[in-house]
Amino acid sequence: xxxxxxxxxxxxxxxxxxxxxxxxxxxxxxxxxxxxxxxxxxxxxxxxxxxxxxxxxxxxxxxxxxxxxxxxxxxxxxxxxxxxxxxxxxxxxxxxxxxxxxxxxxxxxxxxxxxxxxxxxxxxxxxxxxxxxxxxxxxxxxxxxxxxxxxxxxxxxxxxxxxxxxxxxxxxxxxxxxxxxxxxxxxxxxxxxxxxxxxxxxxxxxxxxxxxxxxxxxxxxxxxxxxxxxxxxxxxxxxxxxxxxxxxxxxxxxxxxxxxxxxxxxxxxxxxxxxxxxxxxxxxxxxxxxxxxxxxxxxxxxxxxxxxxxxxxxx
Numbered sequence: 001x002x003x004x005x006x007x008x009x010x011x012x013x014x015x016x017x018x019x020x021x022x023x024x025x026x027x028x029x030x031x032x033x034x035x036x037x038x039x040x041x042x043x044x045x046x047x048x049x050x051x052x053x054x055x056x057x058x059x060x061x062x063x064x065x066x067x068x069x070x071x072x073x074x075x076x077x078x079x080x081x082x083x084x085x086x087x088x089x090x091x092x093x094x095x096x097x098x099x100x101x102x103x104x105x106x107x108x109x110x111x112x113x114x115x116x117x118x119x120x121x122x123x124x125x126x127x128x129x130x131x132x133x134x135x136x137x138x139x140x141x142x143x144x145x146x147x148x149x150x151x152x153x154x155x156x157x158x159x160x161x162x163x164x165x166x167x168x169x170x171x172x173x174x175x176x177x178x179x180x181x182x183x184x185x186x187x188x189x190x191x192x193x194x195x196x197x198x199x200x201x202x203x204x205x206x207x208x209x210x211x212x213x214x215x216x217x218x219x220x221x222x223x224x225x226x227x228x229x230x231x232x233x234x235x236x237x238x239x240x241x242x243x244x245x246x247x248x249x250x251x252x253x254x255x256x257x258x259x260x261x262x263x264x265x266x267x268x269x270x271x272x273x274x275x276x277x278x279x280x281x282x283x284x285x286x287x288x289x290x291x292x293x294x295x296x297x298x299x300x301x302x303x304x305x306x307x308x309x310x311x312x313x314x315x
Contacts, residue, residue: 011173013039014166017046042169049162208232215243215294215311222247224276226311228292236283239268243294243311244277254300255310259284260291268292270300289315 009032015021016029033039215226226243241257257268257280268282293312295305
């Protein structure tokens with residue numbers, strides 16, 4: 001099963017690895033993992049990170065002589081409560097070993113304190129009373145505490161990194177899904193454009209002249225005349241304009257064709273005649289236009305008529 005088939009279950013993976021799911025949710029997630037190869041692979045990657053966490057804890061060694069001191073306290077306590085005389089033989093030997101271990105421990109502590117006094121120049125610490133022992137944490141060297149802090153900080157960093165990676169992974173999945181949707185939309189647009197380009201590249205078929213009108217001079221003294229034809233085929237609706245005996249142009253002048261509907265005037269394009277004749281082809285959306293006209297404009301950049309009307313006809 002892919003992630004697209006069960007996106008909600010796949011999003012539980014980080015919480016599953018960090019123990020953030022309920023018992024029923026864990027059972028559902030384990031069932032999902034039995035057949036989702038993508039989640040199995042990601043679980044192995046996350047497991048490799050979480051497996052490093054135990055190594056960030058520093059192992060604590062048992063202090064020398066602790067076993068003897070513990071046994072000595074236990075045996076001494078039993079003798080006091082039972083009222084029995086001290087044990088002889090092997091027990092006496094054990095007691096001697098315990099007393100010697102305690103003496104060695106005190107001597108070692110005193111030697112260590114003297115050495116620290118010699119190198120650090122600090123005041124001599126108060127001696128520890130007999131039978132009482134300084135806590136292990138108090139005797140830990142500064143370098144060892146630094147290493148402990150570094151290991152703990154590294155462990156917290158790894159745990160934080162695992163959480164951040166899980167969050168980033170969820171965001172990336174959302175981005176991937178968005179990109180896939182955008183890609184599908186783009187593919188549809190490309191397919192539509194390809195169809196339109198294919199149709200545009202093909203020759204016109206079953207073209208039909210819907211209307212043909214004669215363009216007449218708009219004012220007296222103009223000898224020009226023309227023809228406007230509206231053609232409909234599979235590609236759309238087209239306007240074909242032809243004119244002859246047009247006035248000569250000067251400077252940047254150009255002839256411009258307009259489709260008119262009431263006060264609305266739509267630019268259908270410009271043309272420059274040769275030998276007094278010219279033509280234009282324009283594809284448009286049918287809008288019930290009522291007039292087609294040709295004007296003489298000062299240039300070819302106008303969006304609304306500025307020059308004089310030359311030819312026109314009702315359509």
